[in-house]
Amino acid sequence: EDQVTQSPEALRLQEGESSSLNCSYTVSGLRGLFWYRQDPGKGPEFLFTLYSAGEEKEKERLKATLTKKESFLHITAPKPEDSATYLCAVLNSGGSNYKLTFGKGTLLTVNP
Amino acid sequence: GAVVSQHPSWVICKSGTSVKIECRSLDFQATTMFWYRQFPKQSLMLMATSNEGSKATYEQGVEKDKFLINHASLTLSTLTVTSAHPEDSSFYICSASHQGYEQYFGPGTRLTVT
Numbered sequence: 001e002d003q004v005t006q007s008p009e010a011l012r013l014q015e016g017e018s019s020s021l022n023c024s025y026t027v028s029g030l031r032g033l034f035w036y037r038q039d040p041g042k043g044p045e046f047l048f049t050l051y052s053a054g055e056e057k058e059k060e061r062l063k064a065t066l067t068k069k070e071s072f073l074h075i076t077a078p079k080p081e082d083s084a085t086y087l088c089a090v091l092n093s094g095g096s097n098y099k100l101t102f103g104k105g106t107l108l109t110v111n112p
Numbered sequence: 113g114a115v116v117s118q119h120p121s122w123v124i125c126k127s128g129t130s131v132k133i134e135c136r137s138l139d140f141q142a143t144t145m146f147w148y149r150q151f152p153k154q155s156l157m158l159m160a161t162s163n164e165g166s167k168a169t170y171e172q173g174v175e176k177d178k179f180l181i182n183h184a185s186l187t188l189s190t191l192t193v194t195s196a197h198p199e200d201s202s203f204y205i206c207s208a209s210h211q212g213y214e215q216y217f218g219p220g221t222r223l224t225v226t
Contacts, residue, residue: 032213043205043217044156046114087155091213098144098213102155 002027004103006088012109013078021073021106023088033071034100035064036087044087047073078110115139116208118218125196126226133191133221135206141186142208146215147179150203162189196225 003026013019025033032051036044048057050066057064061082063074073086085107089100115138125131135145144163148156160181162168168181178200180192189208193200201224207215 034214036217041203041220041222043116043118043207043220046214046216049214098209098215099158099161100146100215104155 002090002092002101004088004090004101006086006103006106008106009104010107010109012111013075015079015110015112016077018074018076018078020075021086021108023071023073023103024069025071025088025090027090027092027101029093031091031093033066034089034091035062035071035073036089038085038087038105040085047086075108078108080110080112083108083110113139114210114214114216116142116206116216116218118206118221120221121219122222122224124224124226127197128195130192130194131196131223133193133204133206133223135189135191135208135218137187137208137210137216140208140210142189142210143186144209145183145189146207146209147181147189147191148205148207150205150220156205159191193223196223198225201225 005024007022035047038044048064053068055066061076065072085105087105089102117136119134147159150156159174160168160170162183164183164186170176183189205220207217209215
């Protein structure tokens with residue numbers, strides 16, 4: 001069974017204080033790893049897809065990296081508007097349905 | 113691009129009644145749509161997957177007679193919660209995908225059953 005573990009559960013940063021969120025995964029053949037941002041009472045917003053170890057993607061202050069066992073979401077000089085829950089999900093290579101397995105998320109709070 | 117809408121955004125209904133939630137892909141044709149539910153401070157739990165014109169595939173433990181899913185077109189899927197009970201109160205979120213692996217999510221529907 002696919003498993004995704006995100007850490008920490010919650011993270012408080014001061015504005016401008018860079019940090020990283022971790023997503024560890026166990027999957028029977030990784031087809032893709034996905035990062036989403038979710039604001040309270042809203043649906044998840046797609047951020048990145050990573051397909052293979054060594055791959056990196058960037059968007060504004062966010063950078064996602066992938067190894068064979070985990071992914072990191074690096075946040076550089078965060079701003080209060082980056083406060084949200086960040087979700088990681090994996091898609092395995094088996095089966096015909098594109099079923100994502102989600103972690104529980106990291107609640108990020110950036111204080112001004 | 114890749115915008116998904118849901119309607120209604122919130123609904124309150126009485127126990128025993130049925131509620132229908134719509135999910136639409138606004139600017140793309142969704143070959144596959146997904147329905148999730150999310151409890152407070154919990155992650156998303158997949159309920160079912162549906163392809164246009166086919167019967168939905170339900171996850172283990174999800175009652176298909178209670179949660180009716182119809183995917184009538186490439187831009188519309190509906191979830192009907194039949195004979196709703198207070199334990200069905202939750203945040204229901206749909207997503208849609210087109211050709212790729214990425215799923216694009218709707219804004220969610222908050223269901224409260226009294």
